[in-house]
Amino acid sequence: MNLRMIENRLASALGPYRLHEVLSHAAARTAYDMISACPRYAPTPLRLLERAAVEAGVGAVWYKDESGRFGIGSFKALGGAYAVARLLQRLVSGEVGREVTITELVRGTLRERAQRITVTCATDGNHGRSVAAAAEVFGCRCTIFLHRDVSDGREAAIRAFGAEIVRVQGNYDDSVRAASLAAEENGWQLVSDTSWPGYEAVPRDVMQGYTVMLIEILEQLAGAEAGRLTHVFVQGGVGGLAAAVTAHLWEEAGGRSPVVTVVEPERADCLFQSALAGRPRPASGDLSTIMAGLSCGEVSTEAWRILSEGARFFATIEDAPAIEAMRLLAHRGAAAESIVAGESATAGLAALREISARPDLRRRLGLDAHSSVLLIGSEGATDPALYRELVGEPALG
Numbered sequence: 001m002n003l004r005m006i007e008n009r010l011a012s013a014l015g016p017y018r019l020h021e022v023l024s025h026a027a028a029r030t031a032y033d034m035i036s037a038c039p040r041y042a043p044t045p046l047r048l049l050e051r052a053a054v055e056a057g058v059g060a061v062w063y064k065d066e067s068g069r070f071g072i073g074s075f076k077a078l079g080g081a082y083a084v085a086r087l088l089q090r091l092v093s094g095e096v097g098r099e100v101t102i103t104e105l106v107r108g109t110l111r112e113r114a115q116r117i118t119v120t121c122a123t124d125g126n127h128g129r130s131v132a133a134a135a136e137v138f139g140c141r142c143t144i145f146l147h148r149d150v151s152d153g154r155e156a157a158i159r160a161f162g163a164e165i166v167r168v169q170g171n172y173d174d175s176v177r178a179a180s181l182a183a184e185e186n187g188w189q190l191v192s193d194t195s196w197p198g199y200e201a202v203p204r205d206v207m208q209g210y211t212v213m214l215i216e217i218l219e220q221l222a223g224a225e226a227g228r229l230t231h232v233f234v235q236g237g238v239g240g241l242a243a244a245v246t247a248h249l250w251e252e253a254g255g256r257s258p259v260v261t262v263v264e265p266e267r268a269d270c271l272f273q274s275a276l277a278g279r280p281r282p283a284s285g286d287l288s289t290i291m292a293g294l295s296c297g298e299v300s301t302e303a304w305r306i307l308s309e310g311a312r313f314f315a316t317i318e319d320a321p322a323i324e325a326m327r328l329l330a331h332r333g334a335a336a337e338s339i340v341a342g343e344s345a346t347a348g349l350a351a352l353r354e355i356s357a358r359p360d361l362r363r364r365l366g367l368d369a370h371s372s373v374l375l376i377g378s379e380g381a382t383d384p385a386l387y388r389e390l391v392g393e394p395a396l397g
């Protein structure tokens with residue numbers, strides 16, 4: 001099936017932002033202060049895709065290139081790691097009866113307390129890498145649950161941070177349930193990037209970590225020509241990334257915030273199905289897709305609260321256009337121009353290309369020569385062997 005797209009009528013009358021208990025600019029600033037204090041922190045580039053803009057007949061296409069984030073290679077480095085830091089800070093502060101700092105947790109005697117804590121999560125690769133990296137920094141123990149389809153390359157990257165790995169014979173949602181059960185049975189701390197009724201605080205922190213990317217984007221756009229965004233195409237797994245983008249821009253611009261289109265793989269369409277039903281619904285397909293990070297069957301309920309009102313369109317695409325977009329970014333003329341985009345990074349570009357080629361859909365979205373479009377290049381070659389197979393050459397840089 002080709003691209004599917006539906007409109008979310010609730011979002012057409014977007015009023016002022018009011019879901020501050022889920023995500024807010026104030027909490028984004030707290031996350032920014034903590035994350036930007038890390039010695040390895042650097043903002044990722046916001047690149048202008050000139051050829052893509054000409055091809056799509058729009059004014060500008062901006063691509064937030066997360067391939068270099070913290071040496072982990074995806075925006076997920078901002079979320080899971082931040083949630084681990086916040087969790088440890090909460091737990092250890094509770095134990096010692098005063099507010100402890102991150103520096104104390106990393107270096108001081110309080111490190112011994114962190115060492116007694118085990119963090120756990122399910123992942124299709126990137127979130128687990130972020131959680132495992134933070135566990136290594138703080139010296140706490142870490143067990144990561146992987147479903148049957150997570151590649152060996154991604155498993156090795158997580159192991160490199162010293163995490164224990166548990167393989168689950170099922171899909172992503174099965175691994176989420178297995179991690180949650182193991183946390184309950186063993187007294188471990190669950191650091192999930194997806195939320196469900198009664199489990200909200202940690203996933204909110206995860207999403208809030210992602211909003212650091214939005215602070216950077218708005219700074220990078222300030223004063224730029226075509227700097228006022230009119231459209232966003234953002235990929236969806238459980239919806240956390242899309243919710244972070246939507247909420248931050250909504251709080252920034254209120255009713256004048258950009259038109260957000262959430263893009264999912266054809267067979268992992270839980271957000272699309274939820275938009276159709278007007279409430280959280282599972283995916284209609286078997287979750288099989290090359291876009292591993294988007295292979296999710298159930299929405300994050302906290303993300304859904306934001307997207308159900310704030311996202312204007314929901315679309316699904318097949319794998320082929322996403323792979324074509326990876327190749328397009330890899331071969332942008334001179335080698336220095338080349339962008340390394342992993343399989344889950346290009347759904348937005350792929351959808352923009354398909355939608356802008358269809359006059360009826362262009363009109364529905366209001367895409368024209370004055371449009372300024374944001375895409376989230378959410379990962380680089382997080383599985384180098386697969387990248388090489390799909391693009392035909394190794395990732396440079």
Ligand SMILES: Cc1ncc(COP(=O)(O)O)c(C=O)c1O
Binds near residue numbers: 240293
């Ligand atoms: C590279 C990449 N992009 C996008 C996503 C989707 O994020 P979310 O599950 O929060 O919707 C993921 C999730 O793992 C990912 O790894």
